[in-house]
Amino acid sequence: MFMPDLAPYCYRTDGRELLQFQHHPHGYLTWAPPHPLVAVGWLDADVPQHADAVPEDVVEKLRLLVLTQRINGTCGLHFCGFCPPDVDEVAREDLGRVPSGSAEIRVASPCGSFAYAAPSLIGHYVEDHGYVPPAEFVDAVRALQPGDMDRFLRARIPDDAEYLDVDTMETVPFALCTLPPDASASW
Numbered sequence: 001m002f003m004p005d006l007a008p009y010c011y012r013t014d015g016r017e018l019l020q021f022q023h024h025p026h027g028y029l030t031w032a033p034p035h036p037l038v039a040v041g042w043l044d045a046d047v048p049q050h051a052d053a054v055p056e057d058v059v060e061k062l063r064l065l066v067l068t069q070r071i072n073g074t075c076g077l078h079f080c081g082f083c084p085p086d087v088d089e090v091a092r093e094d095l096g097r098v099p100s101g102s103a104e105i106r107v108a109s110p111c112g113s114f115a116y117a118a119p120s121l122i123g124h125y126v127e128d129h130g131y132v133p134p135a136e137f138v139d140a141v142r143a144l145q146p147g148d149m150d151r152f153l154r155a156r157i158p159d160d161a162e163y164l165d166v167d168t169m170e171t172v173p174f175a176l177c178t179l180p181p182d183a184s185a186s187w
């Protein structure tokens, strides 16, 4: 799925988010986000190249985001289109640099009025293919502190959010479900 950087996010057409809790893999929180989503890192045939590399502290934060957030996760894997096919089997074992993805990450904008929506492959694109995201996204990642995205998302969960139990495929209003105390939505 190609979307130009900083274009409106349009991958999910039903307008809802599926948020998988890090320590609660059998259920999803689903709701329609009230904030706009802006696409970053939905690359197609070309990797945008820039003279400047992504600073190491931003690369490290992207690594953590990819490892700890799982939004709109699916059962299928999307393999990196820039890696040779035989790379996949080896690198798949290294979760920090996995060249396949099945979910997305969110990064709050500095003003807090919208969020960037990126595929989980974005970390790999940056580390292994020289992709440099837009400067405003790099700045937003750099500004993140642990727990920021958790607070950002939870503050925007509307009253009509639902909890989808993937074991039973039943939904209950989020307000009525009990999450484990260590449930963490994201980094």
Ligand SMILES: [Zn+2]
Pocket: 080, 081, 082, 083, 099, 124, 128, 129
């Ligand atoms: Zn790759």
